[in-house]
Amino acid sequence: MKVSSARWKSRLDGTIPDQLAQEIDAFELEIELRLQDKVDEKIFAETRLRRGAYGQRYDNGQRFDGTETRQLAYPEKSSKGPGTIWDAPGMLRIKIPYGGMNPEQLEVLADLAEEYSDGIAHVTTRQDFQLHFIHIEDTPTLMRRLAAVGITTREACGNSVRNVTACPFAGVCTDQAFDVTPYAHALAMFLLGHPDAQNFGRKFKPTFSGCAQHSCGLTAMHDLGYTAVTRVVDGEEQRGFRFVVGGGLGAVPDQAKLFDEFLPPEEMLPIAQAIARVFGRHGEKKNRSRARMKFLIRNWGMEKFKEEVLKERQSLPDDPRWTEYLDGVADDVETPLKPAGDFPTVTGNEAYDRWFSTNLREQRQEGYVTVSVALPLGDLTPDQLRALADIVRRFTNGTVRTTVEQNMVIRWVSKSDVFDLFEALTGAGIGEPGAGNILDIVTCPGTDTCKLGISSSRGLTAELRSRLAKKSFEMDEAISNLHIKVSGCFNSCGQHHVSDIGFYGVNRIVNGYQVPHFQVVLGGQWEENGGSYGLPIVAIASKRIPEALDRITDYYLRMRQKNERFTQFVTRVGKGQIRQVLDDLTKNRPDHDDDPSFYSDWGDPREYSTGDVGIGECAGEVVSAYQFAMTDAERMVFEAQLFLDAGNVQGAGTEAYRAMVRAAKALVQIKYDDVADDADEVVEEFRDRYYDTKLIFDPFAGGKFANYLFAAHSKVGATFTSDTARHAIEEGQLFIEAVHGCYNRMRTAGLSESTEMS
Amino acid sequence: MELQHVNIKIFVDGDLAVAPARFVDVFHEWVREQSLDEMLIDVADYRHVPAGPGVMLIALEADYNIDQTAGRWGLRYNRKSAIEGTNHDRFRQALAGAINACHLLEAHFAADGPLTFSRDEFELFINDRALAPNTPETYASCKPEIESFVMDVFGHSDFALTHHSDVRSRFGVNIKLTKPLDPKVVLDALQRNA
Numbered sequence: 002m003k004v005s006s007a008r009w010k011s012r013l014d015g016t017i018p019d020q021l022a023q024e025i026d027a028f029e030l031e032i033e034l035r036l037q038d039k040v041d042e043k044i045f046a047e048t049r050l051r052r053g054a055y056g057q058r059y060d061n062g063q064r065f066d067g068t069e070t071r072q073l074a075y076p077e078k079s080s081k082g083p084g085t086i087w088d089a090p091g092m093l094r095i096k097i098p099y100g101g102m103n104p105e106q107l108e109v110l111a112d113l114a115e116e117y118s119d120g121i122a123h124v125t126t127r128q129d130f131q132l133h134f135i136h137i138e139d140t141p142t143l144m145r146r147l148a149a150v151g152i153t154t155r156e157a158c159g160n161s162v163r164n165v166t167a168c169p170f171a172g173v174c175t176d177q178a179f180d181v182t183p184y185a186h187a188l189a190m191f192l193l194g195h196p197d198a199q200n201f202g203r204k205f206k207p208t209f210s211g212c213a214q215h216s217c218g219l220t221a222m223h224d225l226g227y228t229a230v231t232r233v234v235d236g237e238e239q240r241g242f243r244f245v246v247g248g249g250l251g252a253v254p255d256q257a258k259l260f261d262e263f264l265p266p267e268e269m270l271p272i273a274q275a276i277a278r279v280f281g282r283h284g285e286k287k288n289r290s291r292a293r294m295k296f297l298i299r300n301w302g303m304e305k306f307k308e309e310v311l312k313e314r315q316s317l318p319d320d321p322r323w324t325e326y327l328d329g330v331a332d333d334v335e336t337p338l339k340p341a342g343d344f345p346t347v348t349g350n351e352a353y354d355r356w357f358s359t360n361l362r363e364q365r366q367e368g369y370v371t372v373s374v375a376l377p378l379g380d381l382t383p384d385q386l387r388a389l390a391d392i393v394r395r396f397t398n399g400t401v402r403t404t405v406e407q408n409m410v411i412r413w414v415s416k417s418d419v420f421d422l423f424e425a426l427t428g429a430g431i432g433e434p435g436a437g438n439i440l441d442i443v444t445c446p447g448t449d450t451c452k453l454g455i456s457s458s459r460g461l462t463a464e465l466r467s468r469l470a471k472k473s474f475e476m477d478e479a480i481s482n483l484h485i486k487v488s489g490c491f492n493s494c495g496q497h498h499v500s501d502i503g504f505y506g507v508n509r510i511v512n513g514y515q516v517p518h519f520q521v522v523l524g525g526q527w528e529e530n531g532g533s534y535g536l537p538i539v540a541i542a543s544k545r546i547p548e549a550l551d552r553i554t555d556y557y558l559r560m561r562q563k564n565e566r567f568t569q570f571v572t573r574v575g576k577g578q579i580r581q582v583l584d585d586l587t588k589n590r591p592d593h594d595d596d597p598s599f600y601s602d603w604g605d606p607r608e609y610s611t612g613d614v615g616i617g618e619c620a621g622e623v624v625s626a627y628q629f630a631m632t633d634a635e636r637m638v639f640e641a642q643l644f645l646d647a648g649n650v651q652g653a654g655t656e657a658y659r660a661m662v663r664a665a666k667a668l669v670q671i672k673y674d675d676v677a678d679d680a681d682e683v684v685e686e687f688r689d690r691y692y693d694t695k696l697i698f699d700p701f702a703g704g705k706f707a708n709y710l711f712a713a714h715s716k717v718g719a720t721f722t723s724d725t726a727r728h729a730i731e732e733g734q735l736f737i738e739a740v741h742g743c744y745n746r747m748r749t750a751g752l753s754e755s756t757e758m759s
Numbered sequence: 760m761e762l763q764h765v766n767i768k769i770f771v772d773g774d775l776a777v778a779p780a781r782f783v784d785v786f787h788e789w790v791r792e793q794s795l796d797e798m799l800i801d802v803a804d805y806r807h808v809p810a811g812p813g814v815m816l817i818a819l820e821a822d823y824n825i826d827q828t829a830g831r832w833g834l835r836y837n838r839k840s841a842i843e844g845t846n847h848d849r850f851r852q853a854l855a856g857a858i859n860a861c862h863l864l865e866a867h868f869a870a871d872g873p874l875t876f877s878r879d880e881f882e883l884f885i886n887d888r889a890l891a892p893n894t895p896e897t898y899a900s901c902k903p904e905i906e907s908f909v910m911d912v913f914g915h916s917d918f919a920l921t922h923h924s925d926v927r928s929r930f931g932v933n934i935k936l937t938k939p940l941d942p943k944v945v946l947d948a949l950q951r952n953a
């Protein structure tokens with residue numbers, strides 16, 4: 002053990018709750034045992050994940066350096082899990098239930114970011130913090146230092162109940178039914194380490210929202226979504242929750258389904274426990290890609306799911322914790338430090354005016370506002386965290402929260418302090434304007450640190466931000482109010498489905514080279530708790546995304562009807578029309594030698610690669626045939642969307658299926674030129690040549706995407722609903738991406754067409 | 760008092776004349792060539808963070824970054840892995856790492872720079888609050904050791920040591936030399952004594 006780790010351990014002895022201290026000690030021991038090879042690597046991997054210690058890009062010991070894949074010569078050859086080298090740095094995810102923090106916690110986080118990570122604390126889209134480039138031996142010390150100020154990393158990752166999120170404005174929002182904070186806190190504490198929540202096949206995400214109309218809680222995309230509602234019975238107001246279940250983003254998003262219009266608070270915890278038991282018992286365990294709760298609900302239907310849960314609820318032994326917390330529930334538990342006031346008069350300060358126009362929000366309590374601290378890409382330095390702690394202490398009673406838009410919100414600021422607070426924030430480099438507007442782009446880690454990243458979501462976001470920063474305050478309000486969200490791959494951690502304009506990373510072959518691309522996703526809705534999901538319309542090279550964004554926003558500005566919101570506009574003009582505006586961006590790509598930068602990603606000068614691929618070795622007739630077929634398949638899946646937009650759900654579902662068959666045929670043709678058009682034959686050949694051989698298997702998702710084809714093929718002729726047609730389109734698009742991925746891997750492995758066909 | 764996790768920051772002379780984006784390219788090249796003593800892993804780009812760590816070169820044993828914390832550009836060497844030996848050995852190792860990186864960067868940008876790093880000022884931090892909390896006591900106990908190290912390396916005692924006294928910061932001192940150093944000579948001396 003490092004000298005400083007031993008010192009922290011003895012210094013913090015007695016300051017950490019016993020249970021937590023024992024768990025951290027046990028984890029420390031497991032680290033030791035794993036090093037001695039006395040714990041299986043798979044078991045250790047899940048153990049560390051449940052402790053919040055996650056893998057990070059290149060921890061398999063390989064890195065493509067722009068010319069070739071090189072081995073990173075880590076000295077310790079043991080592993081932290083399958084394919085994960087012991088010495089490779091990783092990420093630590095730190096749970097912040099409902100985003101609630103205090104200044105002492107900010108300071109500890111600052112010290113940890115400085116001493117153990119790369120000097121940046123990152124706010125995630127689940128109101129967590131993440132620290133990167135952490136060494137596994139240091140994690141128990143980080144956990145102890147966090148635990149000493151009431152923070153845990155437990156169950157931040159792995160197949161567990163993830164951070165319970167909630168509106169950062171809960172308790173102070175003008176539109177809330179009531180303050181959801183104590184309920185979110187109670188659920189988080191109840192489920193943390195609960196024996197009934199340890200046996201899941203996948204993660205499980207709860208959230209709370211104070212109202213239905215705004216986006217703060219995003220209940221529609223959660224496994225458990227609680228929206229505060231009230232009703233009057235016999236003249237008395239009662240609190241409850243509109244309770245939805247089984248939502249989720251991920252590759253194929255699902256809107257959560259209604260479980261109960263009015264779930265009384267006394268039933269909130271027992272029903273959550275019953276759901277955890279049902280999900281633990283009946284949820285998929287083997288096939289990770291179908292293990293989220295939404296699949297159980299899809300398989301069973303909502304009626305059966307609810308029936309099982311209610312049956313389980315009846316069988317639960319009473320637990321006093323179900324209602325104990327209700328005694329302490331009261332609104333306005335937070336108090337202000339300063340008396341309520343009025344805004345000071347400030348003239349001639351353009352920076353202040355901009356910041357004031359975007360970063361402030363009136364509280365329900367007269368004379369107070371909340372102040373959003375806009376964090377570029379969700380990042381903060383240790384000095385900024387300490388400055389923020391000072392500011393929060395100076396102006397409030399220590400009330401600050403993280404947000405799912407990767408910002409911080411300071412609550413209970415007296416209006417009379419607003420200018421002083423602005424100056425304090427600006428002095429610390431965190432007084433940027435634009436919170437919640439087009440500049441405030443949400444992004445996942447992408448290829449910077451995520452093992453699954455395909456394109457550089459952070460690189461693109463930084464580029465878009467720097468371009469938009471120059472003009473966002475001259476823009477028409479219709480544009481500046483748009484939301485943009487970026488994910489590095491289809492997994493949707495950047496929540497691209499619930500933004501006006503979303504992007505997710507994919508790759509394409511151009512002139513024989515891999516080129517990073519982003520799918521442009523339009524029509525999602527951030528408001529109404531993520532009320533509808535967008536669909537991809539076209540893949541565009543990363544370096545052309547800024548141009549694509551300009552075109553989309555210009556087109557919207559020119560063609561919108563009075564007060565027409567972006568989602569309404571997309572529905573009215575149709576995605577086909579918008580796609581035409583972008584069409585030439587998918588063509589006339591520069592030759593590699595003329596513009597090599599086109600073949601690399603934003604913020605990364607290396608020639609782009611999704612794996613360890615050699616370049617430019619594959620060309621000729623068969624490639625053209627493949628590309629031709631894939632262009633067809635992409636067109637067909639897009640047409641499916643147009644059908645869906647036009648209300649033709651049957652046509653949409655059928656066309657999405659046909660697109661999959663077309664893409665499957667593109668691959669089959671590489672090995673078997675004479676394959677017929679008949680879908681049965683294509684699917685059979687595809688299964689034989691690509692599924693049974695595992696060639697189509699994604700390194701992380703396995704055969705999941707091919708199974709979409711098989712499932713669709715087995716259901717030919719079935720009737721589609723708008724939900725199932727939408728799923729068919731999403732699955733069609735993902736299957737096409739999987740075909741692209743397979744093709745790229747084959748090229749890399751030298752299984753080029755000519756070799757295979759000879 | 761054992762001091763590990765030594766940081767050295769050598770300031771850029773004047774304004775940073777090279778666009779920070781250029782360091783992304785250089786650091787990727789260094790990873791490709793494995794140009795430094797440490798095992799170089801990746802590059803992290805934090806140019807979007809005001810007064811932040813700038814562009815980082817992540818290695819297994821240490822990080823290097825073209826750093827703008829506290830509002831001044833400089834090259835920071837942040838040793839992460841423990842080093843056996845004395846505190847002098849650890850100071851020496853970190854200073855050599857920092858000077859070597861500055862030297863390589865100056866050479867890289869010589870044609871189109873100019874990029875020059877200070878010859879008369881640098882900072883030394885102990886990035887470990889358990890070993891070196893930033894207190895007057897720590898300063899009192901470390902000062903003689905730091906002074907003797909500086910005298911040893913630069914061969915004279917014409918320097919001023921200033922303690923960064925904010926109790927929440929890492930323990931750190933600013934070292935201002937009255938005679939500018941010749942990095943080549945210092946580097947040779949550091950490496951000879953290693």
Ligand code: SF4
Binds near residue numbers: 448454489
């Ligand atoms: S969306 Fe993809 S790239 Fe982004 S964090 Fe999630 S898995 Fe990684």
